[in-house]
Amino acid sequence: MGIEIRGINKFFGDFVALEDINLSIPSGQLTALLGPSGGGKSTLLRIIAGLESSDSGTVEIEGVDTTNVPAQKRNVGFVFQHYAAFKHMTVAKNIAFGLEIRKRPKQEVKDRVQELLKLVHLEQWSDRLPSQLSGGQRQRMALARALAIEPSVLLLDEPFGALDAKVRKELRDWLRRLHDEVHVTTVFVTHDQEEALEVSDSLVVINEGRIEQIGSPDDLYDRPASDFVLSFLGPVT
Numbered sequence: 001m002g003i004e005i006r007g008i009n010k011f012f013g014d015f016v017a018l019e020d021i022n023l024s025i026p027s028g029q030l031t032a033l034l035g036p037s038g039g040g041k042s043t044l045l046r047i048i049a050g051l052e053s054s055d056s057g058t059v060e061i062e063g064v065d066t067t068n069v070p071a072q073k074r075n076v077g078f079v080f081q082h083y084a085a086f087k088h089m090t091v092a093k094n095i096a097f098g099l100e101i102r103k104r105p106k107q108e109v110k111d112r113v114q115e116l117l118k119l120v121h122l123e124q125w126s127d128r129l130p131s132q133l134s135g136g137q138r139q140r141m142a143l144a145r146a147l148a149i150e151p152s153v154l155l156l157d158e159p160f161g162a163l164d165a166k167v168r169k170e171l172r173d174w175l176r177r178l179h180d181e182v183h184v185t186t187v188f189v190t191h192d193q194e195e196a197l198e199v200s201d202s203l204v205v206i207n208e209g210r211i212e213q214i215g216s217p218d219d220l221y222d223r224p225a226s227d228f229v230l231s232f233l234g235p236v237t
């Protein structure tokens with residue numbers, strides 16, 4: 001189960017963005033897609049989300065072929081680097097949004113929002129506007145909002161990329177703890193080796209539209225599959 005990606009190719013004109021991507025992402029784990037800028041990480045994540053179509057290949061989520069299913073029907077939660085919050089809605093309203101458009105019962109929405117505020121430690125901030133939050137708090141709100149619909153898959157594209165180093169590190173540890181609580185199948189895109197190694201159960205190294213290696217942090221260091229992996233990971237610190 002989890003996410004099964006088979007034979008994905010993606011072209012932008014003549015440019016090959018992804019070439020024959022085959023990948024099994026295990027259920028309930030936190031998998032990092034790691035690689036240099038322009039390698040195709042975001043494109044692959046957008047294809048998993050249904051925000052972009054592939055030129056060939058299939059995507060299965062929890063045993064269901066979602067290749068032709070539109071994004072809003074895939075039950076995926078998404079967090080981007082620059083989170084587009086509704087500026088005039090409170091934190092609680094922002095988190096409730098996905099449930100309200102799905103016409104969930106009022107009490108259920110209320111309870112769920114309380115639960116999520118607690119999960120991301122924003123209970124005291126529920127009536128604030130997003131502009132009154134720090135960058136780190138805003139990304140925590142984004143995570144709560146993505147989790148609100150109880151997605152089968154959580155997709156994060158450089159979610160902490162815009163934050164300064166200290167907050168970034170805090171959120172990294174915090175995401176790890178959150179994941180240990182909710183165990184949602186998570187794909188985390190980053191170009192930061194250290195972040196990927198610290199946060200994830202397993203890594204997928206992508207470069208120039210191809211998978212260089214799949215494995216645990218130990219696998220990658222002990223048995224790098226190519227010169228590229230070796231040089232990209234750098235020396236063990």
Ligand code: ADP
Nearest residue numbers: 012015017035036037038039040041042043044
């Ligand atoms: P990453 O997220 O790993 O930095 P991307 O998936 O964003 O890489 O991009 C992979 C390559 O595809 C890059 O060379 C990028 O310029 C190109 N690309 C991405 N989206 C488009 C697009 N909509 N049109 C043309 N080229 C694109």
Ligand code: MG
Nearest residue numbers: 041042043157
């Ligand atoms: Mg990207």
